[in-house]
Amino acid sequence: MAVGDYSTDFHIVPGVRLGGVPCGIKGIDQLDLVLFEFVSGSVTAGIFTQSHFAAAPVLVGREHLDQRDSRYFLINSGNANAATGEEGKSDAVTCCKALSQRTGVRPNEVIPFSTGVIGEKLQVANITDALPELIPTLDDRNWLLAAQGIMTTDTRPKIATRLLEIEGKAVTITGIAKGSGMIQPNMATMLTYIATDATVSKPVLQELLKTGADQSFNRITVDSDTSTNDSCMLTATGVSGVDCDTGAARASFQEALFSVMQELAHGIIRDGEGATKFVTVHVSGGMTRQDCLSIAYAIANSPLMKTALFASDANWGRIVMAIGKADATVDHSKIDIYLGDVCLMKSGGKDKNYREEMGAEVMGHAEITIRVELNIGNETETVWTSDLSHEYVTINAEYRT
Numbered sequence: 574m575a576v577g578d579y580s581t582d583f584h585i586v587p588g589v590r591l592g593g594v595p596c597g598i599k600g601i602d603q604l605d606l607v608l609f610e611f612v613s614g615s616v617t618a619g620i621f622t623q624s625h626f627a628a629a630p631v632l633v634g635r636e637h638l639d640q641r642d643s644r645y646f647l648i649n650s651g652n653a654n655a656a657t658g659e660e661g662k663s664d665a666v667t668c669c670k671a672l673s674q675r676t677g678v679r680p681n682e683v684i685p686f687s688t689g690v691i692g693e694k695l696q697v698a699n700i701t702d703a704l705p706e707l708i709p710t711l712d713d714r715n716w717l718l719a720a721q722g723i724m725t726t727d728t729r730p731k732i733a734t735r736l737l738e739i740e741g742k743a744v745t746i747t748g749i750a751k752g753s754g755m756i757q758p759n760m761a762t763m764l765t766y767i768a769t770d771a772t773v774s775k776p777v778l779q780e781l782l783k784t785g786a787d788q789s790f791n792r793i794t795v796d797s798d799t800s801t802n803d804s805c806m807l808t809a810t811g812v813s814g815v816d817c818d819t820g821a822a823r824a825s826f827q828e829a830l831f832s833v834m835q836e837l838a839h840g841i842i843r844d845g846e847g848a849t850k851f852v853t854v855h856v857s858g859g860m861t862r863q864d865c866l867s868i869a870y871a872i873a874n875s876p877l878m879k880t881a882l883f884a885s886d887a888n889w890g891r892i893v894m895a896i897g898k899a900d901a902t903v904d905h906s907k908i909d910i911y912l913g914d915v916c917l918m919k920s921g922g923k924d925k926n927y928r929e930e931m932g933a934e935v936m937g938h939a940e941i942t943i944r945v946e947l948n949i950g951n952e953t954e955t956v957w958t959s960d961l962s963h964e965y966v967t968i969n970a971e972y973r974t
Contacts, residue, residue: 590712593715628653733833855953883962909948
C-alpha cells in the first residue's frame with residue numbers, strides 16, 4: 574500500500590558503479606547486499622542518526638568518513654547490527670577489511686551500512702562470502718537494483734534524478750532511499766545515497782547536505798520514531814569538471830539537489846507503512862521557526878489525528894488539541910485553521926461558513942494539506958506525514974514473525 578505514482582527512471586552518474594546480490598540475510602534469493610563504488614578523487618559528505626543507540630555501522634562509518642573520503646559503500650538489509658555492542662562494531666570493521674582486501678583500498682575507505690532487525694548479531698560470513706560474487710556485478714546502470722536491495726518493509730524502490738546544464742555542461746544528480754517505518758529522522762534519514770558528477774569541495778558538500786536535509790528528510794514523520802541506523806550520504810565524483818562551489822553554478826546545483834532530496838523524502842512518506850494518505854502540515858505566522866515546527870510535528874505525530882486521517886473523518890478538534898499541547902507560543906484568538914482550501918477555524922473559533930460535508934470532501938482525498946495560520950509572527954515550517962492504518966499495526970506486530 575502506497576500513495577500516488579512513482580518513477581524508477583534515473584540518469585547514470587559518471588564515476589559511480591553499483592551492484593547487488595542475495596547473501597542470505599533476508600532469506601533465500603532475496604536481494605540484501607548492495608555495493609557502491611566511487612571513482613578515485615570523489616568527495617563524500619554524510620549525516621547520521623542522533624540516536625543514543627547509534628548502530629555499529631554508524632559508529633564505524635562516522636570514524637571512516639572523518640579519516641578519508643570513501644571509495645565504497647557496503648550495505649546489507651535484513652539486519653541492523655544495532656544494540657550489538659563492541660562485537661557489532663568489530664563485525665562492521667571485519668566487513669570493511671574483507672572488501673578492502675579484494676579491491677585494494679584501505680579499510681577506512683569503505684563505509685558499512687546496515688538496516689533491518691535490531692539486536693541480532695550480524696551474519697558476517699554471509700557478507701564476506703558473497704563479496705566475490707558481488708564485486709563483478711558493479712555497473713553504472715544498477716541504480717534500480719541498488720534501490721531494491723536496501724529495502725526492508727518498503728513496498729517500492731525510491732529513486733530521484735535530475736540532469737541539468739551548468740556553464741554549458743551536463744551535470745547529473747541521482748539518489749536512492751529506503752524507509753517506511755521508524756521514521757522521524759533527526760539530522761539524517763533512514764538510508765539515503767545521493768551522487769553527482771559535479772565538482773564540490775567537502776565543506777560545501779557537507780553544508781549543502783545539512784541544509785537540504787533540514788528542508789526534506791528532517792521534516793518527515795511516519796510514526797515519530799528515530800532509527801538507530803539513519804544515514805544520509807552525498808558523494809561528488811567531479812567527473813563532469815563543473816565546479817559548483819560558488820556563484821550561479823552553486824545556486825543551480827543547490828536547487829536541483831534540494832529537489833532530489835525532497836522527492837526522496839516525499840517518497841518515504843508515500844510508502845510509509847500502511848499509508849493511505851500523504852499529508853502536508855504547513856504552519857505559518859509563528860514567532861519562531863521552532864514554534865511552527867513544534868506545532869507541525871504535534872499535529873503530524875498525533876495518533877488521534879492520524880487515525881482521523883485514515884478514517885477520512887474531518888474531526889478538526891484533534892488539530893486544535895495538537896496545537897494546544899505543542900511547546901510553542903500561540904494566541905488562540907488569532908489562529909486560523911484550513912483543511913485544503915476549506916476554513917475550519919477563524920480567529921480561534923469555528924468558521925461561520927464551515928459545514929461538516931466540506932471537511933469530509935477534503936478528507937476523502939489521498940493527498941491532504943492541513944494549514945495553520947498563527948498570525949503572530951512571520952516564520953513558517955512544513956512537515957510531511959502519513960495516516961495511521963490497520964495495516965501499520967499489522968506490519969509492526971508481525972515484523973519478526
